[in-house]
Amino acid sequence: MTSGDPNLSVIMSERRQLINLAYRLLGSLADAEDVVQETYARWYAMSREQQEAIKSPGAWLTTVASRICLDLLGSARARREKYVGEWIPEPVPDQAELTKPTDPADRVTLDESINMAFLVVLESMTPAERVTFILHDVFRYPFPEVATIVGRTPAACRQLATSARRRLRNAEATAAPAAPPADRAAIVRNFKQAWEAKDIKALISVLDPSATAIGDGGGLATAALHPVEGGEMVARYFVDLAERAAGLTLVERTVNGQPGLVVMDNDQTAAVLAFDITANHITHIWAIRNPEKLRPWQA
Template identity: 60%
Template sequence: MGTTGTGTDPVAGERRQLINVAYRLLGSLTEAEDAVQDAYARWYALPRSRRQEIRSPGAWLSTVTGRICLDVLGSARARRERYVGTWLPEPLPDPREWDHRQAADPAEQLVLDESVAMAFLVVLESMTPAERVAFVLHDVFRYPFAEIAAVLDRTPAACKQLASSARRRAGATRTTGPAGPTGAGRGDAVPGDVVRGVKAAWESRDIPALVDLLDPAAVMTADGGGMVGTALHPIEGGACIARYMVAIADRAPGLELLERTVNGAPGLVAHRAGAVLTVAAFDVTHHRVTRIWVVRNPEKLRPWVRDDQPAVPGPDATLR
């Protein structure tokens, strides 16, 4: 459940893997980094003699990180019941694309694959904490159930049942996990072309063009966290979404859209005066957008702020 580090420190090479696991478990890069930092703190708090006795430091760190994430997921359910509006996962930029000044060391980056697609992460939110841990560790990272049992403090057979239950939950939605296609490219669509068309139609305030690009049953879900203005409830129907998007364009002078990778798939980033205000992820099927996830909560946009940019602005009412 992890690889042995290199050099004199046996845990030197584990951080990237741990962050990758923790982000998929928690849907938040900030919380994932905190969980991994906590795991490392516990490792270094062990007496040197105890650390030397551990045959696989990577497996030890993976187990501890999994347990920390399980605890965080349990408390998060209560916090999200008090969340203003809809809670969405924290969107991820591609650092090589977003900030060309970065060295983009692959050893420090999250793997942007289908298991970080917004559609997939949203499905994970429907699972219980134990189901999510069992499903992500087994189906995404291929950990054996014997090792997952150490994280969940259950038998391997019980963990297998949890993963199976999680698969049924995922199968009850339109989106499937890494074993099948995700929303970012099903059918014969080219997601980048569709998202580029949405950008052009939005910039020209072309409602008919937007309606043509949106599935009639499309849904837009926004997350402002109660900190910025946004739609508190999902907007349903391509025509309604198109009118809403054009209304935003009319009320937000100076707002610019950039085509950027969001969680490994084509997306759009809205900024004004150099500050990122919104990150949007898309689910494209057969040349039409079926889902849009709009993240405006400033606390979730911190990974999108470059050193040469102003900080993400605080509460406003721009995009109600």
């Protein structure tokens, strides 16, 4: 890449779109960055004549990045089988809350398509379903374009999108209505205060009776290897954590566009907690402790 390249500004202007797309497809910011780097490497591996023959560089980059993601998703299931404990999508911060914000081109746009509950449902989809759904329903690519990317017919892509939507509806059908944003923030604050006070009764009051807590240490940090289920069990689990890990500080932060908590050990981020809140109670807690997934939070 040189400053004399007339395509440079056009090509690099696509970076944020590619980061946003790859993160939603993979649930990992680190993997998304690798995908974007590989996509640009393939662009600049072509001759100037080959580049100029491409009518829409942006569409070419999206196609290449999506196909790389599709391949990665295909092998992800095997990798997850070797993962120590539960695998949770990598949490992303609100850049406005960081002391050292990243380059705008590397920022993930915070909207409903990256909240943790949504990303977890995406994990249940097949690679083709996930890529088709994200490209069509989230990024609004028409089915004929999606078909060229995933190597299926437009009709097959419509079926994949329908199947993906069915998975989402099934997940939503078992949940109560989501709490309004202001209420979610207040509930997370109540959870924080109860946890700091080691107050089991107060914790139980903000947790749904069937609440589930899932930890992700990846074998690199201590975390529950299996989900903790039931409001009372979750409350007791967090009180036990507080008693065993004195000196930690809890900070209210935005996690994947939703109210969440960051656990600080001195100046280091020890964990990031994302919540799913419905009917004014916490139904799911996702606690990410794997340090490899906490890089963006160490700023």
